[in-house]
Amino acid sequence: MSIASVALSPVLEESLSFPGTFTGWHGPRLSDSILIFLTISGSVIPMHVMELDSIASVKLRIQNCKVFFVTKQKLVFEGRELARNNSRVSDYGLTDGSILHLVIRLSDLQAITVRTICGKEFEFHIERNRYMGYVK
Incomplete structure (x- = not known):
């Protein structure tokens, strides 16, 4: 059996106010809203969402607030x-106190270094699905 410890970082008041139909930690709370905790890179952000909110709308609020x-x-x-963006929060069984982990997908960019005859080097970041003609 293993034991895991959780470290919670302090939450700033400005991170508690998200645009949309839900309020921050201390604000008025609607009867069908639930408090979830969003974790990213060791930070914990409390977030009120509605049970009928879609996953897509939750992701959009995160984008508007955190620019991901x-x-x-x-x-x-x-x-x-x-993964089902059209599903509702309640479809996944999220309740008060649920913890959601936000993972940011790495870009599909690859670095290409081009060295000229003169010895100059140029580094380009291009999408993996591009052909050499695009680089040229």
Whole structure:
């Protein structure tokens, strides 16, 4: 059996106010809203969401507040990715106190270094699906 410890970082008041239909930690709370905790890079951010909110709308709020593009976000709850964007928060069983892990997908860019005859080096970052003609 292993023991895991959790370290919570302090939460700033400005991180508690998210745009949208839910309020911050201390604000008024609607009867069908739930408090979840979003973790990313060791930070814990409390977030009120509505039970009927779609996963896509939660990701959009994260993008508006934290500037992580929706297409790069991966939300994980109890080891499962919340991949169906049109599903509701309640469909995945999120309740008060649930912890969502936000994983940011790395870009599909690759670095190409071009060395000229004169000895100059240029580094380009291009998408993996591009052909050499694109680089030229």
